[in-house]
Amino acid sequence: QVQLQESGPGLVKPSQTLSLTCTVSGGSISSGGYYWSWIRQHPGKGLEWIGYIYYSGSTYYNPSLKSRVTISVDTSKNQFSLKLSSVTAADTAVYYCAREPITFGGVIVSPGYYGMDVWGQGTTVTVSS
Amino acid sequence: QSVLTQPPSVSAAPGQKVTISCSGSSSNIGNNYVSWYQQLPGTAPKLLIYDNNKRPSGIPDRFSGSKSGTSATLGITGLQTGDEADYYCGTWDSSLSGWVFGGGTKLTVL
Numbered sequence: 001q002v003q004l005q006e007s008g009p010g011l012v013k014p015s016q017t018l019s020l021t022c023t024v025s026g027g028s029i030s031s032g033g034y035y036w037s038w039i040r041q042h043p044g045k046g047l048e049w050i051g052y053i054y055y056s057g058s059t060y061y062n063p064s065l066k067s068r069v070t071i072s073v074d075t076s077k078n079q080f081s082l083k084l085s086s087v088t089a090a091d092t093a094v095y096y097c098a099r100e101p102i103t104f105g106g107v108i109v110s111p112g113y114y115g116m117d118v119w120g121q122g123t124t125v126t127v128s129s
Numbered sequence: 130q131s132v133l134t135q136p137p138s139v140s141a142a143p144g145q146k147v148t149i150s151c152s153g154s155s156s157n158i159g160n161n162y163v164s165w166y167q168q169l170p171g172t173a174p175k176l177l178i179y180d181n182n183k184r185p186s187g188i189p190d191r192f193s194g195s196k197s198g199t200s201a202t203l204g205i206t207g208l209q210t211g212d213e214a215d216y217y218c219g220t221w222d223s224s225l226s227g228w229v230f231g232g233g234t235k236l237t238v239l
Contacts, residue, residue, distance in 0.1 A: 037228070039228075045232075045233075046131055046217060046230055046231065046232040046233045047166075047174065047217055047219070047230040047233070048230070049227055049228035049229070049230065051227070060226060060227060061227070062225075062227050063225055063226075063227065096173055096174070110161065110162065110221070111161070111221040111228075112161050112162045112163075112164065112219075112220050112221030112228065113162045113179070113180055114164075114179050114180070115162075115164030115165075115166075115176050115178070115179035115180075115219065116164070116166075116174075116176060116219075117176045117179070117185060119173040119174055119175070120173065121172075121173055122173050
C-alpha cells in the first residue's frame with residue numbers, strides 16, 4: 001500500500017523559499033504510471049493545485065504560481081520536492097502531496113481520469129518573520 | 130474564488146439523502162472527468178468518486194456521482210454522523226492545463 005509523507009520546515013520567513021519533500025513508500029516513483037502532485041489548502045479554504053511531476057521530470061504548474069514554483073524528483077530516494085520562492089503570508093497553508101494514476105492497461109489516460117487516489121497527511125507551513 | 134462552484138453548505142438528517150452540486154464550464158467539467166473528495170475534520174482529502182461516477186475500492190455504494198454538461202453532482206444516501214465533512218469536486222481544466230477544485234461544501238448531518 002503506497003503511502004506519502006510530507007516533510008519540511010513549518011515556519012518560513014517572508015521573501016525566502018519554501019522547501020518541502022514528499023517521501024513515497026510502498027511503491028516506486030520510477031515505475032511510472034503516476035503524476036505526483038503538490039496541493040495546498042489555505043486556512044479554512046478550499047484546495048489549490050500547485051503542480052505535478054512525472055518520474056521522468058516532466059512538470060505541469062498552476063499558471064498562477066508558475067513563476068515561483070519548482071517541482072523536482074529524486075528517484076534514487078523515491079522522493080519529490082516543492083520549492084516556492086519569494087513567499088508571503090498568503091502562502092501560509094497546509095501543503096499536501098498526492099498521487100494521480102495516469103495509465104490504464106499500459107495506455108496513458110486523459111488528465112484527471114482517475115483523480116488523486118493517495119494523499120499525504122499534510123504539513124502546515126506558516127510564513128512569518 | 131474557485132473555478133468550480135459548490136454550495137458552501139448542505140444539511141440533512143441521519144438516514145436521509147443529500148446531493149452536492151459542482152458547476153463549471155466547457156474547459157473543465159464539460160470536457161473532462163470529475164472526481165470527488167471527502168475531507169474529515171483535521172485530515173487529508175480522500176478520493177470518493179473518479180471518472181464522474183466510479184467508486185474506488187472500499188468506498189460504500191451510498192456515495193454516487195453523476196455529470197451532465199458542465200455540472201456534476203455527488204449524492205450520499207443513508208446519511209450517517211460520520212459523513213460530516215467537507216466535500217470537494219475536482220477536474221482537469223484544459224484551458225489552464227491544470228487541476229481545478231470547487232470551494233468545498235460542508236455537510237452537516239443534523
